[in-house]
Amino acid sequence: MRHILLAAASAAVFAMPVAARAADDGETAFRALYKELVETNTDHKIGDCTTAARQIAARMKAAGFTDSELNVFVPEGLPLDGGLIATMAGSDTSKGAVMLLAHLDVVEARREDWTRDPFTLVEENGWFYGRGTADDKAQAAIWADTLIRLRQAGAKPKRTLKMVLSCGEESLPRINNIRWLIEKHPDWIKADFALNEGGSGALKPDGTPLALGFQAGEKVTQNFVIEATNPGGHSSVPRPDNAIYALATALSRMAAYQFPVRFNDVTKNMFASVATMTPAPVGPAMARLVANPGDAEANAIVSADPRFGSMLRTTCVATLLEGGHAINALPQRAKATVNCRMFPSDKPDEVKAALVAAIGDAPVTVSAIPPVNPVNPPPLLSEEVFGTAKKVAAKHWPGIPVVPTMSTGATDGRFLIQAGIPTYGVPGFFAEPDNNAHGLNERISVKGVMAGRAYLFDLTKAYAGVK
Ligand SMILES: [Zn+2]
Numbered sequence: 001m002r003h004i005l006l007a008a009a010s011a012a013v014f015a016m017p018v019a020a021r022a023a024d025d026g027e028t029a030f031r032a033l034y035k036e037l038v039e040t041n042t043d044h045k046i047g048d049c050t051t052a053a054r055q056i057a058a059r060m061k062a063a064g065f066t067d068s069e070l071n072v073f074v075p076e077g078l079p080l081d082g083g084l085i086a087t088m089a090g091s092d093t094s095k096g097a098v099m100l101l102a103h104l105d106v107v108e109a110r111r112e113d114w115t116r117d118p119f120t121l122v123e124e125n126g127w128f129y130g131r132g133t134a135d136d137k138a139q140a141a142i143w144a145d146t147l148i149r150l151r152q153a154g155a156k157p158k159r160t161l162k163m164v165l166s167c168g169e170e171s172l173p174r175i176n177n178i179r180w181l182i183e184k185h186p187d188w189i190k191a192d193f194a195l196n197e198g199g200s201g202a203l204k205p206d207g208t209p210l211a212l213g214f215q216a217g218e219k220v221t222q223n224f225v226i227e228a229t230n231p232g233g234h235s236s237v238p239r240p241d242n243a244i245y246a247l248a249t250a251l252s253r254m255a256a257y258q259f260p261v262r263f264n265d266v267t268k269n270m271f272a273s274v275a276t277m278t279p280a281p282v283g284p285a286m287a288r289l290v291a292n293p294g295d296a297e298a299n300a301i302v303s304a305d306p307r308f309g310s311m312l313r314t315t316c317v318a319t320l321l322e323g324g325h326a327i328n329a330l331p332q333r334a335k336a337t338v339n340c341r342m343f344p345s346d347k348p349d350e351v352k353a354a355l356v357a358a359i360g361d362a363p364v365t366v367s368a369i370p371p372v373n374p375v376n377p378p379p380l381l382s383e384e385v386f387g388t389a390k391k392v393a394a395k396h397w398p399g400i401p402v403v404p405t406m407s408t409g410a411t412d413g414r415f416l417i418q419a420g421i422p423t424y425g426v427p428g429f430f431a432e433p434d435n436n437a438h439g440l441n442e443r444i445s446v447k448g449v450m451a452g453r454a455y456l457f458d459l460t461k462a463y464a465g466v467k
Contacts, residue, residue, distance in 0.1 A: 026149050030453060033059055033148075034141035038121040038130040042167070043108040044174060049167030050074055050082030052104045056144045056165065057084055063148040071188065075180050083166045083177045085188055088147055090160040090464060096192035097160035098463045099421065100147075101178075102140035103169035103197075103412060106132035107438045115441050127443045134444040135437035136197045140165050142453045146460050158465030162191055169412050170438075178412040182419045191421050193385055195459075196413050198425025200405065209397050210277060213405040214389055215425025216266045217378025218414050219341040222348045223369040224316070224355065226250055228362075232325075232332035239330065241363070244323045247334040250362040251318055254338070257358035258303070259313040259351075261293040262343045266378050266404040267311055271302075273403045282308075310408040314351055316340040337369070341408060348372050376414060378406060379422030385463075386424075392459045393427060396451070402427060428455030 036055055041047040050072070057070045065086060074082035083104060090097070109118035109131035116122045118131040128138075143163045150157070166177035181189045200213035228246035233239065263271070268290055275286035285301035289312075292298070303309035316338050323334030340351055348368055355366050381404055390402045405425075407413075413423035428451065436442050460466075 025454075026145065026152070027450070027453075029059075029148070030141065030145040033145055034128075034138065034449070035121040037104070037137045037141050038128075038132055039119050041119050042105045042132070044105065044168075044171030045108055047105065048080045049104045049177075050080055053082050053084035053165060053167075056140075057086070060086055060144060060148060060151075064151045065147075073177075073181075073185070073188075075175055075177070075184075078175055081167045081175050081177065083164070085165075086144070086147055086163040088150065088157055088161040088464075090157045092158040092465070095159050096190065097162040098460075099189065099191035099194035099416075100143040100161060100163040100460065101166070101194045101196045101412065101416075101423070102143055102164075103136045103166050104140055105167045105170050106135070106137070107170050109440075109442075113440055118442075123446060126446050128446055128449060129441060129443045131442055133442055134435040135442070136169070138444055138449045138452065139197055139456075142449075142456050143460075145453065146457050149457065150461070150464075150466060155461070155464075155466045159463060161460065161464050162189070164189055164194075166412060176412070176415070178415045182415055186419070189416075189421070193379070194413070194416050194421050194423040195426045195456075195463075196411055196416075196423050198407050198409075198411055198413065199427035200425075201427055209400045211273070212393055212397065212400060212402045212427035213425070214381075214386060214402050214427050215405050215407050215413075216381055216386070216422075217264070217344055218376065218407040218410055218417075219310075219314075220344060220373050220376045220414065221410055222340045222342055222351060222373050224338045224340060224352065225335055225367050225369055226254070226318075226338055226355075226359070226364050227333065227335040227367075228364045229333050230331060232330040235328045235330055243331040243334040246363045247323060247336060250359045250364040251336055253359050253362060254316065254318070254355060257354070259315065259343075259346075259354060261289065261299055261312050262314070262345060263290065263293060263312075264343075264345060264378055264406075265381065266406050269381075269404050270311070270406070273401055307408070310341065311406060314340060314343045314346045314354075316351070316355060342373075342375075344376050344378055344406070347375055374418060376417055379417060379424060385422070388462050389424075389426060389459060392455065392462050395458070396428065396455050426456065426459060428452050428459065 040052045042049045042052050053072045057072050069087050071085040116129050122129040147163055168176040198215040202210045204210045228243040230243040271286045271290050275283045281301050285298040288295050288298040289302055318336045319339045320337035324331040342351055393402050416423040435444050
């Protein structure tokens with residue numbers, strides 16, 4: 001997935017605050033684990049998540065984890081698409097587990113396109129370069145390192161900690177481990193809530209922290225096909241009705257349509273906070289829009305930034321197009337695939353009805369492409385989860401607000417939320433906007449990784465009740 005960052009700081013240079021840390025807290029061992037993970041290709045073509053899972057399990061075993069605490073699972077028929085579940089049992093059986101979630105797989109990277117070898121961890125001028133350094137191997141390495149440190153320190157968690165390192169987050173068509181686990185082994189991943197990627201941090205232009213993003217909820221993807229058909233005929237005798245023209249009319253009407261502004265608790269809270277940090281005219285317009293979602297002028301100002309616009313509503317955009325069958329024939333068929341990202345409270349039927357209404361009398365059909373995704377309400381911002389994250393953040397970054405955010409993209413959280421496990425993108429692990437996740441020369445700042453490691457270690461301890 002793409003990390004969503006607080007767009008309020010779009011003009012800012014993102015960098016990382018340095019968290020204070022002890023001189024020797026296992027950083028050398030963490031770096032070795034991270035390096036091995038980045039250097040193990042886990043793309044969906046020739047990569048091997050199972051090997052990466054086994055390597056991490058071996059390090060955990062060396063740190064004192066037993067075989068029964070380490071579950072390297074491999075879906076049948078897919079030997080390279082395995083993952084790892086590591087469990088550290090808590091003493092308080094009245095409470096469910098806390099899941100530490102990250103994905104092992106990465107988007108493909110071609111050596112010939114990259115400046116440096118994508119599968120060698122290169123540290124240069126304060127950056128770690130390599131495929132997966134940001135998305136999502138830093139977090140995977142931090143979770144494993146956190147459990148290793150807790151075990152080595154003899155920690156006795158009250159709550160069970162369950163680390164789930166999955167495969168197939170980036171390449172859904174083959175397998176998605178989380179979906180597979182929910183279907184085949186729901187008991188393995190039972191948890192009260194999950195901590196995931198997708199949180200963020202933003203800095204002011206001078207490099208000091210502005211805000212931390214705590215992700216609660218994601219938009220939901222639903223694809224549609226808009227299609228026009230026609231008896232066709234010889235192109236030497238054009239007729240007014242034409243499948244390509246009908247589709248073009250429908251698409252241009254859809255393009256002109258804007259879904260209404262929607263808020264939920266998370267986005268209302270987010271826009272209200274970001275309004276106070278954002279200069280005029282956008283900041284004041286945000287405040288007006290929160291007060292009155294029907295304020296058209298404020299909507300126009302805020303929605304001019306596509307990242308804000310996408311947070312405010314369902315969006316639908318044509319992404320694929322095909323039509324016609326011969327250079328000298330009137331088109332019999334023309335169709336477009338439309339990718340919608342639904343605001344969590346919008347339903348697929350309502351989105352389809354809005355598209356049909358926007359298209360009006362253009363002679364096309366609109367149909368949802370299966371699977372039709374259920375509505376995915378955002379997880380609650382409970383005191384236990386959100387309050388604790390804020391408390392720990394206040395120690396690491398005093399005075400910096402923690403702002404709830406909703407992702408406009410999608411992670412494995414969407415499956416877990418549907419399965420009844422509230423899933424949150426934790427902050428502290430920062431993803432710079434120029435980290436180029438999924439793209440060329442992916443990188444993450446060394447300070448960022450280390451600050452995230454320090455924060456997430458303390459956050460895990462706080463959730464697990466480790467003193
Ligand atoms: Zn990711």
